[in-house]
Amino acid sequence: MSLLDVQHLTKTFGGLTAVNDVTFQVPERSIISVIGPNGAGKTTFFNLITGIYAPDRGTITLAGQNLVGLRPDQVVSAGIARTFQNIRLFPSMTAEENIMLGRGTRLKTGFWDAVLRNRTFHRDEDNAHETASVLLDFVGLSRWRGELSTNLPYGDQRKLEIARALATTPKLVLLDEPAAGMNPRETEDLKALIRRIRDDLGVTVVLIEHDMRLVMTLSENITVLDYGTKISEGLPHQVRNDPRVMEAYLGRGAAAGEYGKEAGQNA
């Protein structure tokens, strides 16, 4: 059964239909990619799922729980965490604090707990430190623990953002272009990391990505958006050979040529 179930999702901004009647299912413990040309509505799609935008039509359920109408923080509590296309770490917080912040949604500390420093507070702080330590280790950033996040190398910032998302103990994590700006070696690391997120942590992964090599080798299933509409869906090799996808990326004329090989490099 599918963990995330999106039915007929539609969102318009003025006259522009950013997401148009998209139906999308994510099986538990899978790695799914959403691809499409720039402006296809991929990030808007993520923003709808995470509650940053409210959909005009359609339903979103996570493990049977309705997500439409929830605030972003409630969506996080429900079990969806995300990263951002342009890294959005908290620059003046250390790597550890960034992860501890992400952990906050699973902590019970309230105003009086913090002021009185009671048992709840201490248990929560220990929990947050422990989470940070485990996740820093998991993404391989333990040496940056006390460093301000803004001082981390770019690729490590991306990993830290993933760790911060994982700190919320999500059922599903949405990664928005995690490989953007990474060199090939870092991308390989990232691929291994994403696999471990699924295999070791049991967290389902949905990613938006432009690096076709990463997408084709990593995803079990690919959904292609163009102008807000789902134009194709299937296994990597099916999508790669789908004429509608070639057309969306390269235009009608070029689609007749050998799209697959070129697109394998870069789209």
Next chain:
Amino acid sequence: MTSLSASPRGLGGDRTLALLAYTAVTALLLIFMRGFVADGPARLLAPVLFGAFLLSLLFAYQWRAAGWAKTLVFAVGIGFVLPFMGRDNTSYFDLVIQMLIFAALALGLNIVVGLAGLLDLGYIAFFAVGAYLWGVFGSPQLGAVTGNPVFANGVNPNLFWLFIPLGVLAAALVGVLIGLPVLKLKGDYLAIVTLGLGEVVRIFANNLDVTNGPQGITPIESAPVPWLNTLAQNLGFSEDQYRLFFLYFLVLVVIAVVILVNYRLDRSKIGRAWVAIREDEIAAQAMGVPLLRTKLLAFATGASFAGAMGVIFAAKQNFIDPKSFDYFQSIGVLSMVILGGMGNIAGVFLGAVVVTLLNLMVLPTLSEVLQQSFPNLNQNLDPSKYQRLIFGLVLVLMMLYRPEGLLPSARRKAEMHADEPAPDSLVTQNQLEGDTGSEVFSPGLSTMKENDRTGSER
């Protein structure tokens, strides 16, 4: 670069001796020179000596020294020297209490502006709420309003103790009421709306009958504490100083609570959420921080500090009127926060002390000295009229040359100087490690430059 785990203190080696010597010298100078009636520029000696002595308390906090020495300096300074100066000259008492009241206000505003990043230009309204709460109930005003002769002198002055927590509650409630509609706004818009609402509270106070309009309310009671009065009497304080003697220690207790609450919130899930909201609202929300609730909590907490001090302020002044709560007061408290070092408790406290000292002691004395030195000066060039100008210049210079404040928090310092080369160069470390990010354009590392110095987000 700046690791937050590294202690911001610890300048050089152990300075126990230097601390004790400095404190002893400044304290003794202050005490022995107190009777010195100076004329001309020598009048500036008093503020200088007083400032020098207050510095010893800062050093006790800042320097690396033995714990017992620090405790000794604080205990002697706060428990003996300051009250002693107050006994000798009531204006010192007044000044120190005023400093502490403003320090509490600045610490409250620090939560709102420094931690949560919500620019509140009407903060003094919460102070007004506390002050008027006790002002009305603790004075003949209550009798005048209700027409009930039982309240001809207000409620039982012992209820002062109850009204401190009531002031906290009332201010927090007003904070939530003002915050609810307003906190959906960001940055400049929030600043303008809070500015307006702050003025609304003052104008209410100016026009309502309950607050006795522009005439203000007087006399305002304070709690009777016979045992403390007896103590004060035995220590040689005069009768009109009893109230200040009591309020001095009360303010100390309240400010200790304020600092404790501030510190503990800062280092908790709540403090992290505030900083996250300040830095990136969208990311904070996407990481599970409930925006409105977290902002309201910041607003209400900040307001509650002001409410408590408002009650005490009313009792100390014996008289309150709407002028005490005008727009400039809000700006004054904000300048304490910024001048001292936004986000840092010690910095904000220092900012409050420095600004209050400037406004109530240094600048008035300076203008008197100038006036005496140039007696033939045109009326329009009267230096006392330029107090604000000098204060403004201090602020401008400060923002130009030390935008992070006198005692910045490690966070702020890192933000303000993000583009400067790091001392224990991280960059070279990266290069040594080879590929990690060095050949890739790093927007994450460069964005801070835009915000450099302004301290504003986006």
